[in-house]
Amino acid sequence: MSVYYEKFTRHARGEGIKGATTHYCPGCGHGLAHNYLAETIEALDIQDRTVLISPVGCSVFMYYYMDVGNTQAAHGRAPAVAIGHKVANPDAVVICYQGDGDLASIGLAEIIQTAQLGLPITVIFVNNGTYAMTGGQLAPTTPMGMATATSPDGRDRLMGEPLKVAEMIAQMDGPIYVERVALFDNKQRNRAKKAIRKAIRLQTEKRGFAFVEVLSECPTHLRMSSDEAQEWIKEKMLPIFPLGVKKDLVVEPWFDMDLPNFDPQALVDQLGTAEEELPRFSDHFPAHIDTDDISVKMAGAGGDGAQTAAMLLTRAAINESFDATHIPSYGPQSRGGTSYADVHIARTEVLSPAAPDPHILIAFNSPSLMKFAPAVRPGGIVIYDSSVITEVPELDSNVQCFGVPMTEIARSLGNIMVKNIVALGALQSVTELFPPGTFLTAIRSALSEKCALIPLNEAAFEKGRQFLEALTH
Amino acid sequence: MPKLKERPKPVITPELCKGCGRCIDACPKHCFTMGEMINPLSGLIPAKVDLNACNGCGLCFDACPEPYALERWIEDALAVELEMAEVKPAAENAPPVIPTTRKPLPTAQPLILKGTYASAVGALLAGCRHFFGYPITPSTEGAELMAKLLPDLDGVFVQAVSEVATVNMIYGCGGAGRPAMTFTSSPGFSLMLEGISYMIGAEVPGVFVNIMRGGPGLGNIAPEQSDIKLACRGLGHGNTHAIALAPSSPQEMLDLTMLAFELSFKYRNPVVVLGDGYLGQITGKVNLPETMVAPGIPRWAVYGDAQHRDNLICSIMLSEEALEAHNTYLNRKYRAMIEHEQRAETYYCDDADVLLIAANTPARMAKGAVESLRRQGVRAGLFRPITLWPFPIDLLTPLLEDVQEIVVVEASNGQLEDELRLALSKAHVIDLPLIENVRHFGGILPQQDEIVEKVLNYRVWAS
Numbered sequence: 001m002s003v004y005y006e007k008f009t010r011h012a013r014g015e016g017i018k019g020a021t022t023h024y025c026p027g028c029g030h031g032l033a034h035n036y037l038a039e040t041i042e043a044l045d046i047q048d049r050t051v052l053i054s055p056v057g058c059s060v061f062m063y064y065y066m067d068v069g070n071t072q073a074a075h076g077r078a079p080a081v082a083i084g085h086k087v088a089n090p091d092a093v094v095i096c097y098q099g100d101g102d103l104a105s106i107g108l109a110e111i112i113q114t115a116q117l118g119l120p121i122t123v124i125f126v127n128n129g130t131y132a133m134t135g136g137q138l139a140p141t142t143p144m145g146m147a148t149a150t151s152p153d154g155r156d157r158l159m160g161e162p163l164k165v166a167e168m169i170a171q172m173d174g175p176i177y178v179e180r181v182a183l184f185d186n187k188q189r190n191r192a193k194k195a196i197r198k199a200i201r202l203q204t205e206k207r208g209f210a211f212v213e214v215l216s217e218c219p220t221h222l223r224m225s226s227d228e229a230q231e232w233i234k235e236k237m238l239p240i241f242p243l244g245v246k247k248d249l250v251v252e253p254w255f256d257m258d259l260p261n262f263d264p265q266a267l268v269d270q271l272g273t274a275e276e277e278l279p280r281f282s283d284h285f286p287a288h289i290d291t292d293d294i295s296v297k298m299a300g301a302g303g304d305g306a307q308t309a310a311m312l313l314t315r316a317a318i319n320e321s322f323d324a325t326h327i328p329s330y331g332p333q334s335r336g337g338t339s340y341a342d343v344h345i346a347r348t349e350v351l352s353p354a355a356p357d358p359h360i361l362i363a364f365n366s367p368s369l370m371k372f373a374p375a376v377r378p379g380g381i382v383i384y385d386s387s388v389i390t391e392v393p394e395l396d397s398n399v400q401c402f403g404v405p406m407t408e409i410a411r412s413l414g415n416i417m418v419k420n421i422v423a424l425g426a427l428q429s430v431t432e433l434f435p436p437g438t439f440l441t442a443i444r445s446a447l448s449e450k451c452a453l454i455p456l457n458e459a460a461f462e463k464g465r466q467f468l469e470a471l472t473h
Numbered sequence: 474m475p476k477l478k479e480r481p482k483p484v485i486t487p488e489l490c491k492g493c494g495r496c497i498d499a500c501p502k503h504c505f506t507m508g509e510m511i512n513p514l515s516g517l518i519p520a521k522v523d524l525n526a527c528n529g530c531g532l533c534f535d536a537c538p539e540p541y542a543l544e545r546w547i548e549d550a551l552a553v554e555l556e557m558a559e560v561k562p563a564a565e566n567a568p569p570v571i572p573t574t575r576k577p578l579p580t581a582q583p584l585i586l587k588g589t590y591a592s593a594v595g596a597l598l599a600g601c602r603h604f605f606g607y608p609i610t611p612s613t614e615g616a617e618l619m620a621k622l623l624p625d626l627d628g629v630f631v632q633a634v635s636e637v638a639t640v641n642m643i644y645g646c647g648g649a650g651r652p653a654m655t656f657t658s659s660p661g662f663s664l665m666l667e668g669i670s671y672m673i674g675a676e677v678p679g680v681f682v683n684i685m686r687g688g689p690g691l692g693n694i695a696p697e698q699s700d701i702k703l704a705c706r707g708l709g710h711g712n713t714h715a716i717a718l719a720p721s722s723p724q725e726m727l728d729l730t731m732l733a734f735e736l737s738f739k740y741r742n743p744v745v746v747l748g749d750g751y752l753g754q755i756t757g758k759v760n761l762p763e764t765m766v767a768p769g770i771p772r773w774a775v776y777g778d779a780q781h782r783d784n785l786i787c788s789i790m791l792s793e794e795a796l797e798a799h800n801t802y803l804n805r806k807y808r809a810m811i812e813h814e815q816r817a818e819t820y821y822c823d824d825a826d827v828l829l830i831a832a833n834t835p836a837r838m839a840k841g842a843v844e845s846l847r848r849q850g851v852r853a854g855l856f857r858p859i860t861l862w863p864f865p866i867d868l869l870t871p872l873l874e875d876v877q878e879i880v881v882v883e884a885s886n887g888q889l890e891d892e893l894r895l896a897l898s899k900a901h902v903i904d905l906p907l908i909e910n911v912r913h914f915g916g917i918l919p920q921q922d923e924i925v926e927k928v929l930n931y932r933v934w935a936s
């Protein structure tokens with residue numbers, strides 16, 4: 001069979017008879033499953049495209065034998081590795097070959113996900129009822145009552161019932177074809193061959209996920225001759241693991257995946273970058289507030305728009321070619337309770353991005369004002385929503401404090417959501433951080449995809465400014 | 474059905490037959506019997522076959538588990554044009570490398586992005602179109618942006634069943650030669666370590682962006698630098714190392730994620746990008762590079778086509794000699810990384826007698842502290858490792874001459890300081906300055922003021 005390497009050079013460097021024999025024990029079912037796989041690959045003419053994933057278990061060295069692309073996976077993870085291969089090259093025929101410890105114990109999560117995902121991947125699951133490679137311990141598929149190295153008195157209720165994997169896979173929506181086959185006589189072997197052939201053909205036809213469970217003899221750990229082992233499968237395994245097709249859906253070919261797009265224009269379009277610079281309005285750093293670095297805290301309840309206002313201020317500053325950062329509070333606090341944002345605007349580079357003692361505080365609710373206003377540094381400014389805040393804490397006499405009925409103004413404009421924009425208007429007026437145009441440009445560009453909202457936001461900004469102007473002049 | 478003389482009949486190659494006897498059961502004509510003689514080459518007793526009764530049914534071939542133990546003998550072979558599909562040998566010569574190219578990027582205005590987004594954009598610019606991940610705060614936004622952008626770039630986003638599955642998907646995809654990545658955070662990174670060890674053993678590239686949070690256990694989701702020890706010393710079992718990059722701004726999140734892919738393929742090794750939760754969230758200005766990467770398919774990949782059929786991705790080395798040789802080879806790779814990939818930023822280091830050492834966001838706080846200390850007449854400087862592994866010791870030692878005090882500023886229990894001390898020790902720096910620290914490890918970051926205070930207090934004490 002030519003899908004096997006001519007010489008197994010990976011098997012003990014191919015020296016002596018190892019170059020032409022497998023590492024399996026006499027009579028082991030793995031060899032048969034390998035043969036059927038090799039025949040199928042040859043018959044379907046997919047040798048070049050095949051990627052075979054070897055598991056951990058007795059079949060760990062499958063890559064010694066099959067002349068196809070080979071990847072060896074960590075214990076139980078072959079189906080996850082298979083997903084990686086399949087999406088890396090949708091034309092590859094990806095075959096996962098796994099034993100019962102690998103698939104039905106340590107790798108349960110991976111097989112379930114891969115089966116349910118339903119990509120055209122083929123899994124050959126060899127069930128011999130034991131952990132063979134590690135010396136015959138209890139497997140998830142060991143029959144009740146059977147003694148193993150880790151169930152010396154036989155499997156009992158405390159070890160749970162054997163897991164019927166084919167049935168489990170078949171009841172999921174992802175797979176299109178699931179069959180359990182055996183190897184113990186000519187008829188079963190013929191069926192096994194056909195099932196493996198079909199499971200791989202379905203993949204080449206881009207139809208979906210296919211799964212074949214093979215009841216396989218491990219004469220070594222059964223301590224039997226191979227004909228006794230065949231009998232044992234018939235007598236002990238069949239009653240638990242009935243043979244046959246568990247699922248067979250007729251599905252049109254659907255799997256169609258393009259190769260990745262590396263067109264620079266497509267990427268830039270996706271990122272939504274602007275080609276043109278936004279207009280600038282300011283010709284100097286607002287050094288009247290501080291020489292090199294100004295910090296602003298905006299705080300309120302979730303939904304007050306503190307984060308949006310902070311983001312707009314950050315964008316405004318960056319558009320004026322200063323450095324700026326915005327860091328939101330996050331974590332459990334951000335789910336209800338106070339949401340606050342720290343903004344820094346720096347002449348050249350923001351160093352510490354946090355604002356524990358800000359120059360400016362905008363507070364949208366009472367708890368935020370109580371919490372953060374006392375930390376505002378001397379000479380600083382506090383702006384709060386006087387529609388909802390009635391009590392102002394005792395502040396440093398050097399801190400200027402302005403109440404602006406943000407909610408009321410926003411409501412009078414028909415949408416209380418814009419109270420944060422009212423706040424930005426007030427901020428502009430009282431601090432003259434940047435000219436109004438800087439803020440309005442940032443607002444307009446943020447709303448470039450919701451143009452209808454621009455007039456409302458412009459009005460809110462203007463109202464905030466006017467209110468403060470009336471107050472201060 | 475072909476004529477009798479044209480049907481293949483079994484001939485046993487005695488030294489390749491293990492004598493399991495499956496053919497004896499399978500043959501309806503009882504052609505096979507168990508032999509009596511031990512074969513000297515195999516030490517096993519092969520079966521025997523007598524073809525007198527054989528009608529060429531072929532059932533024995535399906536019952537023999539060995540690939541080469543039963544030859545197919547055709548009496549009238551010449552009359553049969555065997556309709557066996559011609560199986561092509563794998564391409565004789567080394568596969569043509571589909572080269573990686575750089576393409577100019579249309580000029581664009583800077584973006585204003587949060588750290589995780591900037592990292593995702595860096596990955597896209599590096600040619601990553603395959604993302605695998607499991608949602609975990611505070612790294613999810615990076616994954617969310619990938620989920621949004623990848624479909625339109627004909628890329629693939631797979632939300633894995635766990636971090637364990639994630640790393641193995643990266644193993645498969647990276648093994649196929651594609652740049653693949655994930656975003657995760659500390660507990661998720663712990664789960665990926667096993668797979669990272671396999672990737673290193675099998676030489677599979679892939680990028681892990683870990684937005685670190687508070688631990689141990691579930692800890693909290695506030696910023697920490699809790700996984701420096703994992704990235705530098707604990708990448709799963711065995712002889713493992715990977716380059717660990719530590720950005721400190723959204724711009725660097727983009728730049729270093731791009732670099733991570735480049736290094737990952739250069740060395741055929743995973744690369745870890747460590748950010749803290751703060752850095753993941755922080756929004757700032759990000760300039761795009763002038764070019765982007767269109768990755769090829771490397772020679773060694775198991776891509777699933779004719780050119781790559783001979784390849785194997787595997788971390789098994791059964792013989793002790795082979796494994797030692799492999800580890801020696803890996804060590805050479807690690808040495809090359811140590812020699813060529815140390816990176817650091819220095820800030821007022823030339824005349825410093827107090828050197829702050831910090832990475833990620835704490836380095837920004839430390840930079841602020843340097844400014845403040847300089848204003849107060851203290852000759853402070855900042856040494857910011859950009860590679861945490863390899864620790865940039867070659868860049869640090871020349872600066873140490875006048876340094877009287879080092880203050881390691883970190884949001885962890887001393888993991889950065891451990892790396893520093895180990896690097897100093899390996900570099901045989903005997904005359905150590907005093908090493909002090911400012912540490913937090915619960916989600917609070919060291920603040921500028923406490924760093925300044927630490928330095929000033931020491932000054933008072935020392936004088």
Ligand code: SF4
Nearest residue numbers: 024025028058132218
């Ligand atoms: S131990 Fe069992 S399963 Fe493993 S190779 Fe031997 S017979 Fe096969």
